[in-house]
Amino acid sequence: MNHNQTFSPVEMAFHKESNQIQTNTLIPYITVDNFPKLGLITACRFLEWVSENPNGVISLPTGKTPEYFIKWTKFLLDNWDNKKGKEVRQKYGLEKCNKPDLSNLTFVQIDEFYPISSKQANSFYHYVQKFYIEGFGLSSENAILINSDEIPLSGGKHFKDVFPNLKVDLSLRFRDPINELEKIQQESIYLIDEWCGQYEQKIRDKGGIGFFLGGIGPDGHIAFNTRGTHLFSSTRLTETNFETQAVAAGDLGGIEVSSNRLVITIGLDTITYKKDAVAIIIAAGEAKAQIIKDSLENPISNVYPASSLQKLINGRFYLTKGAAIKLTDTIDAYFKEGDWTWEKTERAVIELCKKLGKYGDRLKLEDLKNDKYTSLIPDLAEDTVEKVIESTIQKLKRGSIKQKNEVILHTGPHHDDISLGILPQITTQLQENSNEVHFSVLTSGFTAVTNTFIIDTLLQAKKLLDNREIQMVKYEDFFEVGYKLKTDKDVYHFLTNVASENEYQRVRGLCHRLVRAIVGIYEIKDEIELRETINDLISILRNSYDGEKNPSKIQKLKGMIREFEEELVWAHFGVQVKNVHHLRLGFYTGDIFTEQPDKKRDVEPILNLLRKIKPTVLSLTLDPEGSGPDTHYKVLQATAEAVRQWSEEEDLENFRIVGYRNVWFKFEPFEANVITPVSLGDMSVMEDSFANCYLSQVNASFPSYSHNGKFSTVAKRIWVNQLQDIQLLLGKNYFYLHETAKVRSSHGLIFTKDMNVQEFLSHARELEKSIEGFI
Numbered sequence: 001m002n003h004n005q006t007f008s009p010v011e012m013a014f015h016k017e018s019n020q021i022q023t024n025t026l027i028p029y030i031t032v033d034n035f036p037k038l039g040l041i042t043a044c045r046f047l048e049w050v051s052e053n054p055n056g057v058i059s060l061p062t063g064k065t066p067e068y069f070i071k072w073t074k075f076l077l078d079n080w081d082n083k084k085g086k087e088v089r090q091k092y093g094l095e096k097c098n099k100p101d102l103s104n105l106t107f108v109q110i111d112e113f114y115p116i117s118s119k120q121a122n123s124f125y126h127y128v129q130k131f132y133i134e135g136f137g138l139s140s141e142n143a144i145l146i147n148s149d150e151i152p153l154s155g156g157k158h159f160k161d162v163f164p165n166l167k168v169d170l171s172l173r174f175r176d177p178i179n180e181l182e183k184i185q186q187e188s189i190y191l192i193d194e195w196c197g198q199y200e201q202k203i204r205d206k207g208g209i210g211f212f213l214g215g216i217g218p219d220g221h222i223a224f225n226t227r228g229t230h231l232f233s234s235t236r237l238t239e240t241n242f243e244t245q246a247v248a249a250g251d252l253g254g255i256e257v258s259s260n261r262l263v264i265t266i267g268l269d270t271i272t273y274k275k276d277a278v279a280i281i282i283a284a285g286e287a288k289a290q291i292i293k294d295s296l297e298n299p300i301s302n303v304y305p306a307s308s309l310q311k312l313i314n315g316r317f318y319l320t321k322g323a324a325i326k327l328t329d330t331i332d333a334y335f336k337e338g339d340w341t342w343e344k345t346e347r348a349v350i351e352l353c354k355k356l357g358k359y360g361d362r363l364k365l366e367d368l369k370n371d372k373y374t375s376l377i378p379d380l381a382e383d384t385v386e387k388v389i390e391s392t393i394q395k396l397k398r399g400s401i402k403q404k405n406e407v408i409l410h411t412g413p414h415h416d417d418i419s420l421g422i423l424p425q426i427t428t429q430l431q432e433n434s435n436e437v438h439f440s441v442l443t444s445g446f447t448a449v450t451n452t453f454i455i456d457t458l459l460q461a462k463k464l465l466d467n468r469e470i471q472m473v474k475y476e477d478f479f480e481v482g483y484k485l486k487t488d489k490d491v492y493h494f495l496t497n498v499a500s501e502n503e504y505q506r507v508r509g510l511c512h513r514l515v516r517a518i519v520g521i522y523e524i525k526d527e528i529e530l531r532e533t534i535n536d537l538i539s540i541l542r543n544s545y546d547g548e549k550n551p552s553k554i555q556k557l558k559g560m561i562r563e564f565e566e567e568l569v570w571a572h573f574g575v576q577v578k579n580v581h582h583l584r585l586g587f588y589t590g591d592i593f594t595e596q597p598d599k600k601r602d603v604e605p606i607l608n609l610l611r612k613i614k615p616t617v618l619s620l621t622l623d624p625e626g627s628g629p630d631t632h633y634k635v636l637q638a639t640a641e642a643v644r645q646w647s648e649e650e651d652l653e654n655f656r657i658v659g660y661r662n663v664w665f666k667f668e669p670f671e672a673n674v675i676t677p678v679s680l681g682d683m684s685v686m687e688d689s690f691a692n693c694y695l696s697q698v699n700a701s702f703p704s705y706s707h708n709g710k711f712s713t714v715a716k717r718i719w720v721n722q723l724q725d726i727q728l729l730l731g732k733n734y735f736y737l738h739e740t741a742k743v744r745s746s747h748g749l750i751f752t753k754d755m756n757v758q759e760f761l762s763h764a765r766e767l768e769k770s771i772e773g774f775i
Helices: 009-018 035-052 067-078 083-091 124-134 180-205 242-252 268-272 286-297 305-311 328-336 342-356 365-370 384-400 417-431 451-466 487-499 503-522 527-542 552-571 599-613 630-649 680-693 711-730 732-736 757-763
Strands: 029-032 057-059 111-114 211-214 236-238 262-265 278-283 314-320 407-412 436-441 580-582 617-621 656-660 674-679 746-755
Touching: 009 029, 009 035, 029 035, 035 067, 035 211, 035 278, 035 314, 067 083, 111 124, 111 242, 180 236, 180 262, 268 305, 278 286, 278 305, 286 305, 286 314, 305 314, 328 342, 342 365, 342 384, 342 711, 365 384, 384 674, 384 711, 384 746, 407 417, 407 599, 417 436, 417 617, 417 656, 417 674, 417 680, 417 711, 417 746, 436 552, 451 503, 451 527, 451 552, 487 503, 487 552, 503 527, 503 552, 527 552, 552 580, 552 680, 599 630, 617 630, 630 757, 656 757, 674 680, 674 711, 680 711, 680 746, 711 732, 711 746, 746 757
Parallel strands: 029 314, 057 211, 211 278, 278 314, 407 436, 407 617, 436 580, 617 656
Antiparallel strands: 111 262, 236 262, 656 746, 674 746
16 A cells, blocks of 8 residues: 555655655554654644644644654744754755744643643643643634633532542443432533533534644553544543553552543544544554554554544554564565564564464474565575574573673663563572672652652651650761661661561661651751651642652652662662662653753763773663653663763773663564573562562552553563463473473573673664754
């Protein structure tokens, strides 16, 4: 299918740059190299459309997805006629466009949580006002917005009075109320439904949405139109599914909140009502690859809501190459273009095993000749599969080698990333006394700690102080210097009581560390001031709404709790606190859009740590397209730049970099060059240490969309699934009859990518360039 005929000049420019030869999907798509470039193409296409439709109706997304769209749009508007702006415009098809005037556009808000105050910074109404109405200079008079505070309810009441626990029971649409409050709630729900109908009518009275830009959820939702949504749905108050609630948990302060919050959303028919509308879905990273394939390659279906864009001649998907990696087009191009590599042979054979459900040693030459990809293998022969089996066995052997005399630095963007990614590899490194092993989490991680958790811990600390069970505050020099000392003792005390199953004493160990942190952050001078500060903190947090950005000192306090948790995990294996380094990179602020990494502020701490430790092995989360949180992407930029600078100072010929992945997305077998066996014992250690040490995460307030529970369970499932892939190639008997106990005990596998410096920098997609004053 040739979609190129309908591409605009901007789209043609990006399509040409992508070297994309064919597009055989049911909706046209264009690929770009990385997440920032995704923002550039959407900004250029948006401004191209506005220049032709200055009085048009637009609907733009909220959340983290449009970060670079917003930045690039503002950059181009601010630099339209200067050298920098003209260079971008000439390169990407905007050279003939007049500078767009956005002031006469009508903005339509896509969706909103309900109920939520429009004054809250985590409401989409607030986001729209800040980034679009004010940020783009749009007309507030023309805007069609969802303001929960102004939607009429029974008796003119506010939603806090009608829904006192902020929970709306939609069953009242269809059943009789059982008390006076339910009667008011039922009347209010009918009024909200009526308001939604009026909202829809306002959009249709304007002729429908002319330019729509949205992201796509893990279940394929666009706006809040989740899997199963009626294809002719309109604006409505509705429930969401777990995947959507998990994604929204970060905005609302935890799954406890998002699972009870309804949404008001425009419908699939709202998006596709105007037949010549430009409707664009953007997606980045390999974690989205399967839902992208399903949405683009299946006929219109309510199972894949984004497939409804097939109704529009100007429906589009703009994707990073990672998000497009599972498309048939991409796989065809991978195998048919360029030189044939050994990686291609491995991938083709492993995929054939899956397609046919056959073990590797049962594949016949005829099977390989009949498959569209294995048939392309040069010199295809009887022993082709045997060579792939042998290659995979070599990867397993590399994963079973005991490392000795190494200085190893394990890094992670967030606390728990290292453990969830490669803990079984690390335990064998730590068992070898000739190794020196360090750990560094590069951000503070405070956003993962709920207000409820901190309030509960502060109340426990207060009670312990009242019972004189935090004795260190009585020491003469505690408030001057003592609070900084004996941090290893806190850790040891806590873990001793994990062993003895003494819950009370574990809490006491946590509260000891909390008190030390408060004294340091707030420069407390005595016990009276300590108690007053604890009371103030409880009051501030109780009066904060869920998901509200905390004051910087509370952010630091939450971060220090996460740091204590990380120290606890590695102390399981005898690692001292001094070998756990907390870098707290400055770009991580808790804002909706974190800043780009800065050379001095964010790169220097990593570089200085490399200089100090002089590691021979560095591990890191290899997520160059931001499949997981944007923190992954930005930490990788900073680390790549630090390694590049260090390579100019040191001879790094033998320096190894280990790229790992965890619960956000995973390596395919052909991408990894090291495979590490994981035993049931390894899994138990990981699950137990997670449950006992990552105290703020055990309740899974910010879960993966794939599992309503602890991240450790998700990691274990990934390891098990990876074993099943390799078992299909090697046969189960390879494992249970193996000569070594390590392989015989394998019930999971970890995939990693071992690289030298140049391979790593290449893999990181030259991210050091994007640090050089992007936009």
